[in-house]
Amino acid sequence: MENILEAKGLSKSFESGKNKSVEILKNISLDIKKGEFVSVMGPSGSGKSTLLYSISGMDGITSGSILFGGKEIEKLSEGELSSLRLHKMGFIFQQSHLLKDLNIFDNIVLSAYLAKENSREMVNNRARDLMKKTGIEQLADHDITQASGGQLQRVGICRALINNPDIVFGDEPTGALNSKATREIMEILKNINEAGTTILLVTHDAKVAARTERILFMLDGSIAGEFNLGKYDGKESLQVREERLASWLVKMGF
Numbered sequence: 284m285e286n287i288l289e290a291k292g293l294s295k296s297f298e299s300g301k302n303k304s305v306e307i308l309k310n311i312s313l314d315i316k317k318g319e320f321v322s323v324m325g326p327s328g329s330g331k332s333t334l335l336y337s338i339s340g341m342d343g344i345t346s347g348s349i350l351f352g353g354k355e356i357e358k359l360s361e362g363e364l365s366s367l368r369l370h371k372m373g374f375i376f377q378q379s380h381l382l383k384d385l386n387i388f389d390n391i392v393l394s395a396y397l398a399k400e401n402s403r404e405m406v407n408n409r410a411r412d413l414m415k416k417t418g419i420e421q422l423a424d425h426d427i428t429q430a431s432g433g434q435l436q437r438v439g440i441c442r443a444l445i446n447n448p449d450i451v452f453g454d455e456p457t458g459a460l461n462s463k464a465t466r467e468i469m470e471i472l473k474n475i476n477e478a479g480t481t482i483l484l485v486t487h488d489a490k491v492a493a494r495t496e497r498i499l500f501m502l503d504g505s506i507a508g509e510f511n512l513g514k515y516d517g518k519e520s521l522q523v524r525e526e527r528l529a530s531w532l533v534k535m536g537f
C-alpha cells in the first residue's frame with residue numbers, strides 16, 4: 284500500500300530559556316500507509332502530542348521532512364498548508380473545542396461551509412448522515428452545553444469528517460470519556476477506518492490501542508519500537524489483542 288504520510292529524520296526543539304533549546308523529537312522516521320489505523324503510545328512527556336502536531340503540519344519542525352501524499356509539507360505556502368488541513372485532514376482532540384455560540388449542527392458544518400468545495404445542501408446532507416452514523420442526529424439544534432462528554436466527542440468526530448478527509452488525527456480522543464463511551468467512539472473510528480480513512484491516534488490507553496492495527500511506542504523523543512497487531516476484524520478477540528499488546532508493552536518497559 285502507498286504511504287499517505289512519511290516523516291524523514293524529523294526533529295523538533297522548543298526554546299527553553301535564553302539561547303537554550305531542548306530537543307523533543309529526535310530524528311524520527313516513520314511511514315503511515317493509506318488506510319492504516321495506527322496509534323502512538325509512550326510515557327507522559329515522551330513527545331507523542333508533539334509528534335502528532337508536527338507530522339500533521341499544525342506545528343513547525345526543526346529539521347527533517349514530512350511528506351503528505353508524496354509532497355513535502357514544509358515547502359507549501361501557509362495558504363496551501365491551510366487548504367491541505369481543511370480538505371485532506373481531520374482532527375479530533377480530547378476536549379472537543381466546539382464554538383459555544385453555535386448549535387451542534389452548525390459546529391459540524393462550519394469548516395465545510397468555509398471550504399466551499401460543496402454546496403451547502405450537500406454539506407448539510409453529509410452532516411445529517413454523519414450525525415446518524417454516530418448516533419447524535421437528535422442533537423442538531425442543541426447547544427453544546429446540552430450534550431454529554433461522549434456526545435460532544437461524537438460531534439467532534441462528525442466535524443473532523445465533514446470534509447471527507449483522507450486522514451484523521453486524534454490526540455487522546457477518548458481521554459475524557461468513561462469506558463462505555465470509549466468503546467463506542469472506538470467502534471465509530473473502526474467503521475470510519477473500514478470505509479477507507481487513515482487514522483493516527485495518540486493514546487495512553489492500551490484498550491484503545493488494542494483496537495488499532497499498528498502501535499508505535501515513543502520513548503524520550505524517539506520511536507523505540509512498533510508492534511503490528513493487524514486489523515481488528517473480529518478474527519481474534521479483543522481480550523487476546525489486549526494481552527498481546529500488554530506483553531509487548533511490558534517488554535518495551537512501559
Ligand SMILES: Nc1ncnc2c1ncn2[C@@H]1O[C@H](COP(=O)(O)OP(=O)(O)OP(=O)(O)O)[C@@H](O)[C@H]1O
Pocket residue numbers: 297298307325326327328329330331332333334487
Ligand atoms: N510549546 C512547548 N514549549 C516547550 N516545551 C514543550 C512545548 N510543548 C511540549 N513541550 C515539552 O515537550 C515534551 C513532550 O511533550 P508532549 O506533550 O509531546 O508529550 P506527550 O508524550 O504527548 O505527553 P502526555 O502523555 O503527558 O500528553 C514535554 O517535556 C513538554 O513539556
